[in-house]
Amino acid sequence: MNESSWLSRLRSGLSRSSVRLSSDIGAIFTSRKIDSDTLAELEDVLIMADLGVGTSAQLASKIGARKFPGDADGVTVRAALAEEIVTIIAPVARPLSDLAATQSGMRVLLVAGVNGTGKTTTIGKLAARFTEAGQSVTLAAADTFRAAAIDQLKLWGERVGVPVIAQEQGDDPAAVAFNAMEQARADGSDLLLIDTAGRLQNKADLMAELGKIIRVIRKVDPTAPHDVLLVLDATTGQNAHSQVETFRDLVEVSGLVVTKLDGSARGGVIVGLADRFIIPIYAIGVGEGINDLRPFEAEAFAYNLLDLNTAPASETSE
Ligand SMILES: Nc1nc2c(ncn2[C@@H]2O[C@H](COP(=O)(O)OP(=O)(O)O)[C@@H](O)[C@H]2O)c(=O)[nH]1
């Protein structure tokens, strides 16, 4: 996929968030100056766009501290906001290639998250990307809670053309993970992606389940899992923050993937997550299809979120 087509997908994915932010900010600064009243209104707009209370206050005060030549209109304020957002999100934005296996043996990614956030779909999309990049990928169906979850992962395996290690519904997820480790390693796989269940009704059970999966995979490779990706659904807004807190208590979360940015007016949630948790963000989901996992690139994301075309020329030279 070329650059302009992925940018247009990102743009259309974020359009509900960006159109709203753009018109709300434009409405504040049509004929009024930057002062404490308009900054307070700007802060409210950012909170409503799910950037989070603390991050919104910080951004509004950064805008207040800026010197604008002449009167600031909506476009000027949006451009300034985009710059400030880039400084928040750039430190956590990571390329997907950082998750690829290196020479030092099979890389194991454990994928965690609440039910329905998009774990299985994200695994399918990741498998497609890494296969395309020349890596050999194996999937493990360690969400054994529902038969449908196993079938869904098998379907992705068929679609992408990668093996899926699965057992029966109700089998021990740790046993599935252990078998997958041995089999993927014997097959010479570069990457093993492990799907898990995310029933949060009982945190103690979930902790025991994830803990056991990690213990048994370490019997095969003491350095695994090399990554624990937490999948968050952007449409849940501020609830995504409490999911990060919960899962960080359960496992060592090493990175985030934020899904369902398409058709959601809550793209701003990513800015708050980046600001508050400083956990690497590897990718964003902008649809259900195989190509709808996009790299998380700070400038493209920030400027599209604010419905602006591109970063200033000085910042686009990569
Ligand atoms: N619109 C949209 N839907 C998504 C995205 N990612 C996942 N989904 C859908 O969300 C639903 C739950 O996804 P699933 O992968 O089964 O979640 P899991 O329970 O965490 O494994 C499915 O209908 C997916 O197609 C996304 O980025 N955008």
Ligand SMILES: [Mg+2]
């Ligand atoms: Mg699933």
